[in-house]
Amino acid sequence: MFEDKIIPLDVWISSFVEWLVENYREIFQLIKWPVEKILAGFDMGLNSLPPFIVILILAFCAWRFSGWGLALFSSLSMVLIGMLGFWEDTMTTLAMVLASVLFCTIAGVPLGIAAGRNNRVEIIIRPFLDAMQTTPSFVYLVPIVMLFSVGNVAGVLATIIFAMPPIIRLTSLGIRQVHPELVEAALAFGATRWQVLVKVQIPLALPTILAGLNQTIMMALAMVVIAALIGAGGLxxxxVLGLNTLDIGLAVIAGLSIVLLAMVLDRITQSMAGKNNQ
Amino acid sequence: MDKIIIKHLYKIFGSDPNEAIKMLNQGQTKEEVFEKTGMTVGVNDATFTIKKGEIFVVMGLSGSGKSTLVRMLNRLIEPSGGNIFINDKNITQLSQDDLVQFRLKNMSMVFQSFALMPHMTVLENAAFGLELAKESQKKRKDRAMEALIQVGLEGWEDQYPTQLSGGMQQRVGLARGLAVDPDIILMDEAFSALDPLIRTEMQDELLKLQDNSERTIVFISHDLDEALRIGDRIAIMEGGRVVQVGTPEEILQNPADDYVRAFFRGVDPTNVISAGEIVNTNYPTIIKKKTGGIRAALEQLNSKDYNYGYVLNSNRNFLGIVSIDTLRETVDENLTDQPIDACYLPEVHTAFEDDNMQDILPEVASKSWPIPVVDSNNVYKGVVSKNRFLRTLHKSDKNGYQ
Structure with missing residues (x-):
């Protein structure tokens, strides 16, 4: 019954994106620039450090926020990844995750704070967050490629969009969960809006914000892997190579490395949030 | 001296407060305003003053607008109409910056739910107001410590609020309010969340802290006993209106309307009405001379037909009671040269004017003479007789409370 009533939305979108690319390419290149620099910095840093230093840093973080158990687990996992032959790929992935999480935090925390303090902001950004989280990740790889071409930087940009919602949502939630009487008390004692934010709302929302950071890191890791489809490097x-050549062994050991890295990052950031909760 | 002057203060929750105020001024009730416009009247034309140094209790049931009224004093809630003058400054006109300064310097607040910062230690909580005012670390610590000592929390400064009992948490809340050394403290049902024993203890503590202090306290309560216990004056609110303002005695003895009367039903007036309120000043007083005076005293009692006379010195300090019988005996035995002390009745105890009727009841009941009442300087104020005592009870009964 819909044969003659089809809306050519796909055509419109295609022409809109084409129009964007034709007219605003410079602007998109401009957006690319800081991401490129930061990513290059992380990538170079992690890959030029001797592996045992990286392992030591991770183990120290694990020990600091959790204890010896997690430190041991992290070290063993990283050693295993190295012995599977994926050290460089893992460092590239880690650099991409760190770069995207950095941008997610820089943009996401202030947005989340704004949404937490102002219902109108919350109402406006909520549909965008829903769209960002539910759109299948493959779908926006296409416009990303058109706007930013292929490679690691495009991969990180796609990851930023995909991984930002949790930190915005949980920052907003954390701010909203601060008991209104505490905000009232601060105001009654002469706090400015800024003081209410930095002395009451953010400290009390911190465990929830860190839980959001943990979610964002996990989602970034998932997306960075998918971004290999648009030519991003790393794990x-x-x-993808294993998939294309039906090399099951290669695909499985690469998958295992991803899982180990994910577990290490997850446990460390979770214990960070837990530590702050006490 | 008037510290806070409140004039025609309104708070309307809704889209068009001015319209609602107009309707109220035309004599429509809160209910009518709500029915016609959907707007809620929080506070309706409140006008009264609060004096410097007093504990002023705002009392009413929940929903009577008392919390709203008090939050308008520091503009946590913006008034819809009317004016508030504090230290002759119109609070409703303050700019945002001036308002912040005013809250920092002049006014602090204590909350029912304590509202302590869970991420700060007891000391940091007590110093919170000073931190906001950007005082130096040293001054913060010194002042906060001083306040904690005042409320008896020495030694607890490094704990976190959750490690403390409810009563102790509210002591921290009180210390936070005291540390900034404000001229006004607002206390919003500050002791309502505490169990009765601790509540009484905190009330006493507050009275002690307030003793000889210039500080003005505005205390919200729904608990009548609390209001009567700590309030120098009380405002009673009903449905957003202030129905009556006065001292506890005034309100007890002359309730403004049935609402107030109903409020006081069940209050034991002997706990509230003080001896000073019901003294009889008609009883003959005898000023003691250096010698003699016994004959003159007897003559005075005979002529006025009283059985007892109250002997004072020239400063009106109370010395003793003489009865017509002891005087006559002395005269009959021709011993009138001796000082009048010889005629004093034994086992005479005075009552203080602040003692309530409950306190003086045993004395009134057990002695045949009316009980002399003095102030804290032993200056004679009058007497309380059995007759006067019973009549006061009877009158209270008629007013609706028993």
Whole structure:
């Protein structure tokens, strides 16, 4: 019954994106620039450090926020990844995750704070967050490629969009969960809005914000792997290669490395949030 | 001296407060305003003053607008109409910056739910107001410590609020309010969340802290006993209106309307009405001379037909009671040269004017003479007789409370 009533939305969108690319390419290149620099910095840093230093840093973080158990688990996992032959790929993935999480935090925390303090902001950004989280990740790889071409930077940009919602949502939630009487008390004692934010709302929302950070890191890791489809490097590449050549062994050991890295990052950031909760 | 002057203060929750105020001024009730416009009247034309140094209790049931009224004093809630003058400054006109300064310097607040910062230690909580005012670390610590000592929390400064009992948490809340050394403290049902024993203890503590202090306290309560216990004056609110303002005695003895009367039903007036309120000043007083005076005293009692006379010195300090019988005996035995002390009745105890009727009841009941009442300087104020005592009870009964 819909044969003659089809809306050519796909055509419109295609022409809109084409129009964007034609007219605003410079602007998109401008957006790319800081991401490119930061990513390059992380990538170079992590890959030029001797592996045992990286392992030591991770183990120290694990020990600091949790204890010896997690420190041992992290070290063993990283050693295993190295012995599987994926050290460089893992460092590239880690650099991409760190770069995207950095931008997610820089943009997401202030947005979340604004949404937490102002209902109108919350109402406006909520549909965008829903769209960002539910759109299948493959779908926006296409416009990303058109706007930013392929490679690691495009992959990180796609990851930023995909991984930002949790930190915005949980920052907003954390701010909203601060008991209104505490805000009232601060105001009654002469706090400015800024003082209410930095002395009451943010400290009390911190555990929830860190839980959001943990979620964002996990989602970034998932997306960075998928971004291999648009030519991003790192642990995603061997998976895609294994898929294309039906090399099951390669795909599985690359997958195992991803899982280990994910577990290490998850446990460390979770214990960070837990530590702050006490 | 008037510290806070409140004039025609309104708070309307809704879209068009001015319209609602107009309707109220035309004599429509809160209910009518709500029915016609959907707006809620929080506070309706409140006008009264609060004096410097007093504990002023705002009392009413929940929903009577007392919390709203008090939050308008520091503009946590913006008034819809009317004016508030504090230290002759119109609070409703303050700019945002001036308002912040005013809250920092002049006014602090104590909350029912304590509202302590869970991420700060007891000391940091007590110093919170000073931190907001950007005082130096040293001054913060010194002042906060001083306040904690005042409320008896020495030694607890490094704990976190959750590690403390409810009563102790509210002591921290009180210390936070005291540390900034404000001229006004607002206390919003500050002791309502505490169990009765601790509540009484905190009330006493507050009275002690307030003793000889210039500080003005505005205390919200729904608990009548609390209001009567700590209030120098009380405002009673009903449905957003202030129905009556006065001292506890005034309100007890002359309730403004049935609402107030109903409020006081069940209050034991002997706990509230003080001896000073019901003294009889008609009883003959005898000023003691250096010698003699016994004959003159007897003559005075005979002529006025009283059985007892109250002997005072020239400063009106109370010395003793003489009865017509002891005087006559002395005269009959021709011993009138001796000082009048010889005629004093034994086992005479005075009552203080602040003692309530409950306190003086045993004395009134057990002695045949009316009980002399003095102030804290032993200056004679009058007497309380059995007759006067019973009549006061009877009158209270008629007013609706028993």
């Amino acid at each position: 995603g590449s061997p998976v």
